[in-house]
Amino acid sequence: MKIVVVGGVAGGMSAAARARRLDEQAEIVVLERGEHVSFANCGLPYYVSGEIQDRAKLLVQTPESLKAALDLDVRVRHEVTAVDPEAKTVTVQTPGGSLSLDYDALVLSPGASALRPPLPGLDSPRVRTLRTVEDALDMRETVEAGARHAVVLGGGFIGLEAAEALNMQGLEVTVVELAEHVLPPLEAEVAYPVTCELRRLGITVRSGVAAESVEPGDAQDTVVLADGSRLPADLVVLSVGVRPDTKIYEDAGIACERGAIVVDDHGRTSVPGIWAVGDAVLSTDAATGVKRPVALAGPANRAGRQVADDILRPESARPIPAAVGTAIVRVGELTAAMTGANRASLASAGIEHHTMHLHPNNHAGYFPGATQVHLLVHFDDDGRLLGAQVTGQEGVDKRIDVLATAIRAGMTVGDLIDLDLAYAPPYGSAKDPLNFAGMLGSNVLDRTVPLWFADDLEQRLQDSLVLDVRQPGELEVERIPGALNIPHTELRDRLDEVRQAAGDKPVRVLCRSGVRSAIAHRVLAQAGFDSASLSGGMLTLLDTLGDRAPEVLEMNQ
Amino acid sequence: MKIVVVGGVAGGMSAAARARRLDEQAEIVVLERGEHVSFANCGLPYYVSGEIQDRAKLLVQTPESLKAALDLDVRVRHEVTAVDPEAKTVTVQTPGGSLSLDYDALVLSPGASALRPPLPGLDSPRVRTLRTVEDALDMRETVEAGARHAVVLGGGFIGLEAAEALNMQGLEVTVVELAEHVLPPLEAEVAYPVTCELRRLGITVRSGVAAESVEPGDAQDTVVLADGSRLPADLVVLSVGVRPDTKIYEDAGIACERGAIVVDDHGRTSVPGIWAVGDAVLSTDAATGVKRPVALAGPANRAGRQVADDILRPESARPIPAAVGTAIVRVGELTAAMTGANRASLASAGIEHHTMHLHPNNHAGYFPGATQVHLLVHFDDDGRLLGAQVTGQEGVDKRIDVLATAIRAGMTVGDLIDLDLAYAPPYGSAKDPLNFAGMLGSNVLDRTVPLWFADDLEQRLQDSLVLDVRQPGELEVERIPGALNIPHTELRDRLDEVRQAAGDKPVRVLCRSGVRSAIAHRVLAQAGFDSASLSGGMLTLLDTLGDRAPEVLEMNQ
Known part of the structure; x- marks a missing residue:
């Protein structure tokens, strides 16, 4: 043989x-x-x-x-x-x-080879890819020879790794991404914290704009964008796909x-x-x-x-399984990961689905160092898990791996309730974020807790009563103009105020992360209101609005 | 209602x-x-x-x-x-x-309440449990009042958390465990690194010995063990079960x-x-x-x-599922975790099973900070996952959670091959430790790689040729007296030496972690030898021998 x-x-x-x-x-x-x-x-x-x-x-x-x-x-x-x-x-x-x-x-x-779009100037020797050992050796040599400005064309997983690498080496780095946000496979609201983290690192993010050409120069090249911006570049990293x-x-x-x-x-x-x-x-x-x-x-x-x-x-021979497709990237102190399908792939496949957002702590809140895990899960009407995305500082890889395993196993979102995940205070919670996801998912499926979504805020401010059940102190940070505030702890005694403010309109509730608004929704639903809870609360709303947040909200920062 | x-x-x-x-x-x-x-x-x-x-x-x-x-x-x-x-x-x-x-x-x-065994002296006020907020407040007060010596009765999960807590507060701590090793639900070879970590922290471990009594004294109590040891104690923590x-x-x-x-x-x-x-x-x-x-x-x-x-x-209402039973504990820089059944519970239920040990890196070996994840997996003849145990410094909680999910889903060990786990160099490997576990498990089930076990070393030295395929430099650290050494890279050219040394006897191969010995086994098996690969290699052998290692091996340390 x-x-x-x-x-x-x-x-x-x-x-x-x-x-x-x-x-x-x-x-x-x-x-x-x-x-x-x-x-x-x-x-x-x-x-x-x-x-x-x-x-x-x-x-x-x-x-x-x-x-x-x-x-x-x-x-x-x-x-x-x-x-x-x-x-x-x-x-x-x-x-x-x-x-x-x-x-x-x-x-x-x-x-696969690096995709080379038909841009004038891409044959400049300052334009590189990062696919081979030689590419990496050359790039580090260029950096050590004193390159100061880098432009990364493409803000996908590899593009961001390259951008962070060059940033760590002290270069001024701009990431240019044609799509509306970096990491295009992620949903916009999941990708926004990544954009923020890139900015925190000092990396400039130019998304939603095309690169038009690379103009070679003697000392530097210039990357020209569709909006006329001109970015000086000692080094251009081409990472727009393969x-x-x-x-x-x-x-x-x-x-x-x-x-x-x-x-x-x-x-x-x-x-x-x-x-x-x-x-x-x-x-x-x-x-x-x-x-x-x-x-x-x-x-x-x-x-x-x-x-x-x-x-x-x-x-x-064992068959090669269908691809769940799990990917992860470190960006500064943040980790972003995804598994399974996203909104765009579900839409293009014509698969109806539910989506939910959660922000539970990585581990027990009373143990020092707890940080939030930001979870998004897509599932169908039978509860079948279709895809998930996670960002956060700690415990992201763990949750995405469990979700990838659950998808591979054909589990439903409700099955996440039953996962016996390891709990001691440094590692998790008695109800792990994924158990919570299962509980919320079940509540969504049987309509115990119907959700509404941040994308629809402006519409809901027109056709519904938006009810913010956070404590007054929280509203000092940011508030929704036009929303009524009744803390969830006072709601039972103040249902008349809701009734008066809502009139015939539905009530759309929110809190910071979606936990208290779910409780409030239950109070309202049982009192006869048409109500729903904002998926992921103010945290997801802020990530959905992104840079538009100061236009839509009253913010003190 | x-x-x-x-x-x-x-x-x-x-x-x-x-x-x-x-x-x-x-x-x-x-x-x-x-x-x-x-x-x-x-x-x-x-x-x-x-x-x-x-x-x-x-x-x-x-x-x-x-x-x-x-x-x-x-x-x-x-x-x-x-x-x-x-x-x-x-x-x-x-x-x-x-x-x-x-x-x-x-x-x-x-x-449940703390189990109180019938030991004389357990009613001393220096004997405490750690079940309520008041217990914790009292214990910290005792510590802050200057307690210097503590004895923890019971080396289970909670006992070790208490022992480490008191050690962090500067007390001299002794853990007394009736079973042969701390964390009795873990297999001996998985628990041994925990014992070593406790010692590294300065905690004294007395396992395989019963406490006989607590003798109250004026300044201190004394805990008397069955072997006559007398342990001074300003504080005795009772943690022998519930x-x-x-x-x-x-x-x-x-x-x-x-x-x-x-x-x-x-x-x-x-x-x-x-x-x-x-x-x-x-x-x-x-x-x-x-x-x-x-x-x-x-x-x-x-x-x-x-x-x-x-x-x-x-x-x-969703039914309450059967218990997978996942537990985790932090001990110093080590994490130890288990899910599903262990050897003892499988034996008492009469369930035949296979066991394997692996020691892959937590993340890509070429990325800084890689540490080993020590994995043990039990599975039945159909491959069904029954239980798993993991120790290591990083990535332990992630692997145990994925295994707990796989057990809950009824997956087989071979299904672990197909898990699309998140990979970027800071988080994992292209073949994650759990993918490796799936591959080895499949090899075990179809006898591509039959295993032998460290517990049988002394027997195998009698009835087999023990073949160590590590490089000579590795043998300078520790070697098995009576084992033949041929590095796996030379094996194909030196099969005659193996034939001569083995005679009619089977060949039992080992390396450091079990990867190279599996390759060597394949060479030997296809050359007609009755051969097998040591599960987990020298690393598992050392953990199995535990404190006996210097008696059995030649060690330079």
């Missing part, structure tokens, strides 16, 4: 390593077009920042270490340029010329859709004897069923292993 | 609060025999330690705040002394005398077993109109099906809420 693997990072290398562990006799050749295999691609921004000091740390394995441990024939600077599925051969461009290799099984893990590297495979007759390789749930392509994994393949989204490429290291690694199983022991 | 709730902490208060949110008209009375309701019982050790400075933080709610927010009639120093299920009344001892209250629904959440407080309910004809109240999966007792929750009831263990009391705050809180649903909207 001769197995040829194209691509020596993540999926490809996992396939090769697993293949060897299953079969000592197989001939296993790994072809990598770059300089390095098995490098720490997710670690590159942290080398640029200086947090990873030693470049050697980026090289997790070398061809030599892989030969010694796993008897793999790993060849770097070997680029596959053609596949002949009939002859079962690949053509490889090497430093010493072209050669042909035959295979019994071919595993494609070519990855595109699967599949042209030669499409040319070889392997079925592709929208540029990505089509595979079945064992990683098999349309051509017998050829498998594919990683950023270059179409995955099925677990929440929506939609097919899309998922450029994440974890699923790629695991699919590589499963493809090796399918090649060498197909009778017992 | 008149609802009487007995017990104003955790389960009881959750039931009362939920009942009010469901029914504004109900009369809801909460009877608490102590001074306080809704206090931070899990926070008491952290008040003793001084981490929680302000005693007011321990009082999460007061009767006044509960009246204002939820219109609850909360009465402290009200102890129920009898129940008449026929008349539907309870007799209550109050500061002003005895009274009788009638009810439509009665919720029992009486909790016993449900159920006598009066048993007297009232409510079915109990082994002192705990029997309930169905809606919290209903054997007597119509009476529900029970919390430490005083029997729960069904999710892993073993065995009935046992579960003294945990989280399940009690949630069951209280579910009982309120069953009283007020029985048609849609």
Whole structure:
């Protein structure tokens, strides 16, 4: 058995390593077009920042270490340029010329390249990507040579990691994001705290505006935006997305859709004897069923292993699951994470859903150092969990991992009530934030607590009585003009005031985080009012309004 | 509807609060025999330690705040002394005398009392428990008055929290634990690092020995152990377990077993109109099906809420789930946690199982600050997850929570492969420790990687060739006398040496953590050897041998 693997990072290398562990006799050749295999691609921004000091740390394995441990024939600077599925051969461009290799099984893990939009000036040498070890070495060299101004084109996960890295190195950094907010996969109200944290770090955020061109200069380049802004740049980081590297495979007759390789749930392509994994393949989204490429290291690694199983022991190979798609990023002292589907993907898949926001403490409030976990959860009418997003300072990764597990397990939002999560005061609460999410979700589904949403505030101020049940002292920080204030502790005795103010109109209640307004809603509902509780309270309202908050609210800050 | 709730902490208060949110008209009375309701019982050790400075933080709610927010009639120093299920009344001892209250629904959440073993001298005023706010206030006062020596009787979760608290206050602390190791619910090899951490903090651990008596003295008491040791004590903390407080309910004809109240999966007792929750009831263990009391705050809180649903909207009340039983404790810089069943409970339930140990990094090894997560997982022959234990410095709570969720969902160990957990270098790895656990578990189940266990080392040295595949430099730290050393990177070329040394005997391989020995096993198995890989490698071996390691191994330290 001769197995040829194209691509020596993540999926490809996992396939090769697993293949060897299953079969000592197989001939296993790994072809990598770059300089390095098995490098720490997710670690590159942290080398640029200086947090990873030693470049050697980026090289997790070398061809030599892989030969010694796993008897793999790993060849770097070997680029596959053609596949002949009939002859079962690949053509490889090497430093010493072209050669042909035959295979019994071919595993494609070519990855994706940085997307290069058609902007004038992108060929300037000051415009870089951050995809390879060489990119990272070059970027840190540029930084250490005294670069002062950087512009990051693209405010996605990798763009923000790059921006923070350069900021840590003392550069003045501007992030330019075409979408309305950074981290476009997150909902706007979840992303807003990230924008605030970037600003706190001293990073300038320009979202909702396109870059038009890069004007090369002698001392500096200039990035020109659609609104006419001109940003000086010693360094431009291009991070607007990736595109699967599949042209030669499409040319070889392997079925592709929208540029990505089509595979079945064992990683098999349309051509017998050829498998594919990683950023270059179409995955099925677990929440929506939609097919899309998922450029994440974890699923790629695991699919590589499963493809090796399918090649060498197909009778017992585990299927590659649909993609839940979990992502996380550190931005300063904040962590932002998401799993499953977001509003946009649910809308485009036509999936009706409920959304709720919560802001419980990471751990028991009475234990020092408690910070809030900001949670957003989408679920359908049967309660099935569709997606979740979490930000906060501590405990974010834990909650997103549990939610990702719950989504994978097909749990409902109500099932979150029953999770026996670890509780001692330094770690959680007797009712963990996720238990709370389950309780609120159940209340939403059975209409014990109907929600209203911050996006609709201005409309509700027209057609409803907006009732703020916070204590008067809290209103001194910010208040909604036109809202009636009755603290929830006085509500039972002051229902007449509500009745008088509301007249025929519904009552829309809010508090700071949504806990007290839910209690108040119950009082009102049982007193006969058409009432609802603001999802996530004033905290979510402020994040939803974002920079518009001072226009809409009366604020003392 | 008149609802009487007995017990104003955790389960009881959750039931009362939920009942009010469901029914504004109900009369809801909460009877608490102590001074306080809704206090931070899990926070008491952290008040003793001084981490929680302000005693007011321990009082999460007061009767006044509960009246204002939820219109609850909360009465402290009200102890129920009898129940008449026929008349539907309870007799209550109050500061002003005895009274009788009638009810439509009665919720029992009486909790449990500290177990007081029949030791002479336990009535000394220097012997304390740590169950109430008053206990914590007294204990901190004793500490601040200059207590220097403390003995903690019982090395369970609460005992260790108390020991660490007193150690932080500068006392010389000895923990006495009758079982062979502290944290008896953990396996010995998982608990050993906890013992080491206690010692590092300067706490003396005396396990495997009984306390025989407390001899009161003028200046100090003396705790006498079964081996004749005499421990001076200005303070003795009694923490050997709890016993449900159920006598009066048993007297009232409510079915109990082994002192705990029997309930169905809606919290209903054997007597119509009476529900029970919390430490005083029997729960069904999710892993073993065995009935046992579960003294945990989280399940009690949630069951209280579910009982309120069953009283007020029985048609849609969610059943109370079987108990997974997750627990966590901070000890110095270490966190130890468990979920589901342990070896002892599986053995007593007669459930055959596999066990594996892993020591992956908490996050990417190339990112600064990576520490190991020590994982133990039990699963059955169908792969069903039964229990797990985790220790380490970082990321322990996250992994135990995901495992608790996976157990709740009925996942198999192989399903852990498919978890899309959040990965960026500060948070995890492309293959998370739990993905690794899934991969190893699958390998164990299909015999791709059979394991052998540290407990059997001395036997294996007799009947097998023990093959250490670590690099020579690693053996300078500790080595197994009689083991053959061939680094895994040289194994393919040196199989003849293995053949010669093994003769007819099986080969039992080990490395540091179990990763390289699994690779070596695959080489050996495919070369025809009867081979197996040591579960958890030298790291688990050292934790299994514990203090005996220097007797069994050659160690340079």
